[in-house]
Amino acid sequence: MREITYRQALNEALAEELERDSNVFLMGEEVAEYQGAYKVSAGLLQRFGPKRIIDTPISENGFAGLGVGAAMVGLRPIIEFMTFSFSLVAFDQVVNNAPNMFMMSGGQFNIPITFRGPNGPAHQLGATHSHATENFYASVPGLKVCTPATPRDAKGLLKTAVRDDNPVLVLEAELLYSSKGMVEPPDEELLIPLGKADVKREGSDVTVVCYAQTVPIALKVAAQLEEEDISAEIVDLRSIKPLDEKAIFDSIAKTHRVVIVEQDHPFCGVGAEICYRIQKNIFDELDAPIIRVSQEDVPMPYNEDLEHAVLPNAEKLVAAVKQVCYA
Amino acid sequence: MREITYRQALNEALAEELERDSNVFLMGEEVAEYQGAYKVSAGLLQRFGPKRIIDTPISENGFAGLGVGAAMVGLRPIIEFMTFSFSLVAFDQVVNNAPNMFMMSGGQFNIPITFRGPNGPAHQLGATHSHATENFYASVPGLKVCTPATPRDAKGLLKTAVRDDNPVLVLEAELLYSSKGMVEPPDEELLIPLGKADVKREGSDVTVVCYAQTVPIALKVAAQLEEEDISAEIVDLRSIKPLDEKAIFDSIAKTHRVVIVEQDHPFCGVGAEICYRIQKNIFDELDAPIIRVSQEDVPMPYNEDLEHAVLPNAEKLVAAVKQVCYA
Amino acid sequence: MQPVEQRDEVEMLSLMLLIRRFEERASQQYQAQKIGGFCHLYIGQEAVVTGTIAAVRSDDYVITAYRDHGHALARGTSANACMAELFGKETGCSRGLGGSMHFFDKKHHMYGGHAIVAAHVPLAVGLAFAIKYRGEDRVTLCFFGDGAINQGSFHEALNLAALYRLPIIFICENNLFAMGTSVKRSTSLKQIVDRAEGYDIPGEIVDGMNFREVRDKVAEVADSIRKESHPAFLEVRTYRYRGHSMSDPASYRTKEELEKYRLDDPIIRLRAQLTREGKLTNERFDLLDKRAKETVLAAVKFAEESPELPVEKLRDYVYFNGAKS
């Protein structure tokens, strides 16, 4: 194991999959000559050439659709959205063409495509540039959605996504691109299955379900709560769809209390779905109502303090945990 | 009161609002000369002329944005999507521009626009044409979403939507366009507030929360269950956002059991959000886990029997009600 | 470079007859409620797809919109598989899961059947991208209607195809109407073909009621593309005799206009040409027509008797697990 950044981990995943399979190509805005808006694709143009690392005009709908078409005849496109906020102009291609093709064609055309890029609020980008799209995409049948929070998960999930024969969205966390973590050496194949959550910290009093940008928040809070003798178990979903129900249920069977901390909007957010499944399947295990911590239901303001107030954060999570513990 | 169809009710609402306020105009594909793909705008071109009833090319993103821009300077556009499945190509305008403008401009530009058209699966239209978009749009801060199930609600909600100073989506039910119901005479102003649910049938044993196309299913099931001595209370949400929590909670306080029947997809669907709010706010009122009946999590197949199997339907609802009652 | 085999014109005439008779039956079966959903007929436009197919290779890629029955039949999908799809049967070209608007046939390089206007144009560019990526000399044939050219996806796709110089022919089947909207009410141009200039893509106007003109023009363009990859645009002028879909009375146009085009019927026209040249007798024509009708009747019977996909199997069509296709 060695320590690398989340950005490097993604870069390694891309390089390894491009190396392994000549049907894989990377396409998006500024991915080639500019080395990626966030430098995730740094060095790839030099290594794999312009045929496989392809810059596009600002035409998300067009190149997302191009990727789906190329996938119909067996190529394995990796389509980068500079951020998933811009995937909204390509929404129809991602939710209508990619996931429906297999069903509509009676099983003739599966779409082995990966859509990736940073998702969720970054820092003071304002309402148009701060979209967390996981609940949109997870609600669409035929799509798979993963949300890595660590360099290791980022590398392992992206590689798995590229090898999956269905459309997979890898929702990266811009704020974590420079964060570091231990990852297996390059010569060791690292594949992390979709639909497997990961207990990032064991605990006995309360389960905190989190993913992507909320994982570091949850870990920070867990450490803090320990001093107050509250033992929190941190369950990192890693994949939103398929969802690892069992991991969630197993943890709650231990703690009987749960808080879900998510980065999307509250109304019909990911946490709502998880809450439904918990109460439906293990109603009697719950000693207190489930509480969610998410964004406030308001468009993202630019002002830094206001943005902080809108986002899920440590203070809110601490309060929520205490509420379920002392309920 | 007189009996008219859901289609006529919408048509009256449009005519009355066009008559009342010269800033109101209707724009969309085939709304004028063709009299509407589903004839909802029949006669309006003849009555209000081409300046206010405007046909467009097939450019949803373009004319949705046109509407938002016109609303910035005080016009009150009614934008018809031939179906909300086609709103997906205009997604960015609806979720990014319309609802964010007021916040982003520091309160200078509110957007008094109505987006309307049929939403949800109709009959054998296949995966691309059967989208239920309510959970997408309800999750967006700054939007309001209503889903009328009866002619009276259709008229009253659409009129209210047009007068609202914010972006409102009126998600109509194509399968109900020809259904009939009692509505106040034209000379009586009919306005139904957004965010007010309606108990369509009183009951004491179980609460069935429904909206749009699932309301007639729920009423049919309630009648059937009565013969088996199960008294179901039917709560028609009418609006998804704002959501009338109180009406839901009040009913459950009576019945202590609830089934949510929705027309969207299960993952992060409207029912998930309602479930979260119920268990969070009135956890102790529940005598059984909440159960949802929704579409199956698969792209919509064309075949009629398979479509029926994917949709929420009476059989599934009956089974769900019995499950919560005998739990 | 693999040569384009010459397709016999009489054979192509029977293909047009097959499409015509298939659509007439489909219409009748729709009225008899054997077919559900939306159903868009190709009657009147047969020469467009037939002429195109006659000019290209069987391994070239074909993709179109929702008015797709003719394209599948022309590509080689059996009338049985097409009719069964309309009936929603497991024996259908999309196993009854796609319906009229979503015909697919991988074996015959028919990539759909797409119902969101213009959303398949980027897909077509992706097919062409794959051809160039693999260094093949195939051509992608992307059909769409006159109503599709005002969608953003059309615009982005054409710019991408031109920028990357991809092997694709954009074939605009200009039948003058998008539902009830005539081209002059949808498009700010005197002629659609001019839009290709905005992308520096060569464009031409073709008489879509004339089989031979379509075939020869497509052959010429496809040939140039195979020599050196580039996109091309053809505005093919045609006409649909029926309403937009089965539910459209088409009251937005005059009987006279319709009659004018009927006189120019692509089938009558090719028949006349062949007869004049002594390549076809009336007896032979009647026989071909009789065969087409029989084939379609047999297809109805086949569809009727075919099984539906069992509900338990539906889940196998959500995610591909390596087992299928």
Add this chain to the structure above:
Amino acid sequence: MQPVEQRDEVEMLSLMLLIRRFEERASQQYQAQKIGGFCHLYIGQEAVVTGTIAAVRSDDYVITAYRDHGHALARGTSANACMAELFGKETGCSRGLGGSMHFFDKKHHMYGGHAIVAAHVPLAVGLAFAIKYRGEDRVTLCFFGDGAINQGSFHEALNLAALYRLPIIFICENNLFAMGTSVKRSTSLKQIVDRAEGYDIPGEIVDGMNFREVRDKVAEVADSIRKESHPAFLEVRTYRYRGHSMSDPASYRTKEELEKYRLDDPIIRLRAQLTREGKLTNERFDLLDKRAKETVLAAVKFAEESPELPVEKLRDYVYFNGAKS
């Protein structure tokens, strides 16, 4: 028809100076981390918006993309309100809720400040639609970059504007790059202006480094539009001296290229013209520049000292309840 009041050229030169000095300060304050998010500077392009504003009425509608500081200042938004917005303060032109990319000023008919590339072009067409709907003789001025012309929304908007003959000038600020992508790598055309032909919209190329040429061309076009409503397209050739945003080193272009354009600087150019014509002395110029610098410094102080919107008030900015704006 209300006449366009003549704007004094020296005044316009000071406006360009104000924009230039404002952006320099913004850059410095960004580095000092007083400003967050993305920040795109307008330095080098000043003549485009200044020339345009000098040619139109104060009640004409202006809308642009995220590189919007210059447009707000040119429209009349105070340097205080602009700087305060960058600082996220309640006194900002968007109350600190929009930030650099989302400047709005209703009073001065500045309709934003829009950060999704080309998504504001349909909004602009809506503004123009409202003008025609109300029978007014205003003109909408829609600014966007060269990178915006390959978005679907651009395409749909231009077709709609042409179809409805709306009073709008599409002003493409062609600064040769969209982030690191040069126009020739993004657009399949020799020159951008040709794309307007695809919509039958009259288009012209304008030298964006020359204040007078921009002003006179816009005046001519706006005048023709006020006489009889129609859309027009201007490809205004300009150059941004800085990187795309504060975080971009702009290593995709050569020092030489940058220097070439600096020699053509719009401020130097107008200054020289005015001096040659005896309308401006060096002393006067230095004074104007000094004033601009002072104004901007004062703006920084104002922004520093301004309050932020209290959290409790945030909810008032989600839905309009008749109370505000």
